[in-house]
Amino acid sequence: MKQKDRINVVYSTNPNFSYEYATEDEAETLSPEKQNLKVVLDSKNRSGKTVTLVQGFIGKEDDLKELAKMLKNKCGTGGSAKDSEIIIQGAVKEKVITVLKAAGYRAK
Numbered sequence: 001m002k003q004k005d006r007i008n009v010v011y012s013t014n015p016n017f018s019y020e021y022a023t024e025d026e027a028e029t030l031s032p033e034k035q036n037l038k039v040v041l042d043s044k045n046r047s048g049k050t051v052t053l054v055q056g057f058i059g060k061e062d063d064l065k066e067l068a069k070m071l072k073n074k075c076g077t078g079g080s081a082k083d084s085e086i087i088i089q090g091a092v093k094e095k096v097i098t099v100l101k102a103a104g105y106r107a108k
Contacts, residue, residue: 029059032104039097039107051079052093054086054100054107074099 038055054071057064061082068081071088075095079088088096100107 027058027060029063033106035059035105037100037105037107039093039100041091041093049089050091052088052091052096054088054096055084057084057086070103071096071099 035058036056040053040055041050042053043050054067057067064081064084064086068079068086068088071086072079075088075090075092077089077092079086081087097107
C-alpha cells in the first residue's frame with residue numbers, strides 16, 4: 001500500500017501506531033444461471049440518444065467488463081461498464097436479451 005492510500009491520518013505520536021488499510025472485498029461473480037439481469041431502454045440525461053442498459057450484474061468488475069465487451073462485439077456498437085451496469089449504445093434491447101440468453105444468463 002502506498003502513503004496516498006491512508007485516509008484521515010496525518011501524523012501519530014504513538015510510537016507503536018500501525019495504520020490499517022481498508023480493504024474492499026468484491027462480490028464473488030455468480031454463475032450465469034444465477035444472474036438475474038434486467039434489460040431496459042433509457043434516454044434520460046443523454047441528449048435524447050437512446051441506450052440499452054443491462055442492470056443487476058453481481059460480481060467482479062473484470063467479469064462485468066468482459067460481459068460488456070462480448071455484448072458490444074455481438075451488437076456491433078459501443079458502450080461502457082461500471083457500477084454493476086452495462087451501457088450499450090442504441091436501442092438494441094431484443095438483440096441484447098437474445099445474446100444474454102444464448103450465453104446462459106437469465107435476462108428480461
